[in-house]
Amino acid sequence: MPDTPQTTGPSTPTSTRSLRLGIAGPVGTGKSSLIATICRALGDELQIGVITNDIYTDEDARFLRSAGVLDPERIRAVETGACPHTAIRDDITANLMAVEELEADFAPLELSLIESGGDNLTATFSPALIDAQIFVLDVAGGGDVARKGGPGIARADLLVVNKTDLAPYVGVDVPQMVADATEAREGAPVLALSRDDAESVAALRAWVLELLDSHVSGRHVPQDPGPMAPHFHADEDGGYVHAHDEPHAHDGEHAHGHDGEHEHGHDGDQEHVHDGAEGATPAAAADHVDR
Numbered sequence: 463m464p465d466t467p468q469t470t471g472p473s474t475p476t477s478t479r480s481l482r483l484g485i486a487g488p489v490g491t492g493k494s495s496l497i498a499t500i501c502r503a504l505g506d507e508l509q510i511g512v513i514t515n516d517i518y519t520d521e522d523a524r525f526l527r528s529a530g531v532l533d534p535e536r537i538r539a540v541e542t543g544a545c546p547h548t549a550i551r552d553d554i555t556a557n558l559m560a561v562e563e564l565e566a567d568f569a570p571l572e573l574s575l576i577e578s579g580g581d582n583l584t585a586t587f588s589p590a591l592i593d594a595q596i597f598v599l600d601v602a603g604g605g606d607v608a609r610k611g612g613p614g615i616a617r618a619d620l621l622v623v624n625k626t627d628l629a630p631y632v633g634v635d636v637p638q639m640v641a642d643a644t645e646a647r648e649g650a651p652v653l654a655l656s657r658d659d660a661e662s663v664a665a666l667r668a669w670v671l672e673l674l675d676s677h678v679s680g681r682h683v684p685q686d687p688g689p690m691a692p693h694f695h696a697d698e699d700g701g702y703v704h705a706h707d708e709p710h711a712h713d714g715e716h717a718h719g720h721d722g723e724h725e726h727g728h729d730g731d732q733e734h735v736h737d738g739a740e741g742a743t744p745a746a747a748a749d750h751v752d753r
């Protein structure tokens with residue numbers, strides 16, 4: 463009986479792709495602090511990198527670097543120059559380039575945490591940028607916020623009700639807020655968190671590790687919480703309401719939608735397609751402001 467021939471096919475390419483976890487939520491709810499908490503809880507056992515988004519500064523990146531939770535080189539800032547949702551949903555180019563550079567520089571990176579700038583209840587990440595997302599509320603925003611819904615509250619992979627240590631001071635019933643959130647999410651996970659409460663931090667750590675395990679094993683399927691709800695943009699004429707799932711015009715130059723492929727020109731005579739990660743154009747987020 464002849465020996466079984468050895469197969470000498472092409473070697474398996476080494477993937478440098480990390481689990482990309484987005485953190486979104488209204489201004490000041492504790493997104494940077496939550497990232498610091500994750501880095502403290504997992505930084506010794508996982509290769510972690512962080513991308514922050516601010517409109518005009520690198521404030522959040524500087525906060526995280528000064529917190530000493532990670533090698534400062536592993537914390538990169540994207541200055542969006544525009545509404546935060548623009549850079550995490552509409553034109554993700556700057557963030558995608560930043561996370562790919564981070565993954566290349568620190569390969570093999572296991573976990574990339576991408577923090578959105580503080581926005582409103584309607585902002586969510588594009589699934590072309592991240593694999594999973596956490597939406598962060600805090601008790602100081604009021605116990606009824608969880609009932610207000612929106613794509614992040616309803617369909618993010620995890621909803622965090624943050625700063626529970628402040629609940630007695632702002633008159634919020636945390637179990638009730640968690641119950642309201644769980645109902646709004648039809649049973650999807652809700653975590654009541656305080657960075658000073660070891661038990662809740664352990665639950666956050668376990669959630670991230672379980673997600674990483676299902677990502678590595680190929681069981682995790684990224685979900686899109688859905689496009690932004692119609693919202694208001696102020697301008698010199700008093701502002702207007704628009705939706706991101708309907709075509710609209712910028713300065714009369716072009717019209718496009720935000721929930722899939724679309725074509726538009728940036729100088730009035732060229733057309734190109736945005737179709738997610740591969741097809742995203744280098745049109746700067748700053749040039750892409752909804753007015």
Ligand SMILES: Nc1nc2c(ncn2[C@@H]2O[C@H](COP(=O)(O)OP(=O)(O)OP(=O)(O)O)[C@@H](O)[C@H]2O)c(=O)[nH]1
Nearest residue numbers: 488489490491492493494495579580625628656657
């Ligand atoms: N009491 C308490 N305060 C917290 C907790 N987490 C964050 N904070 C405070 O909440 C404030 C806002 O926290 P950040 O982490 O900067 O919030 P953010 O969502 O990143 O803010 P933006 O990037 O400006 O939207 C800071 O003063 C934090 O110290 C917490 O668990 N308990």
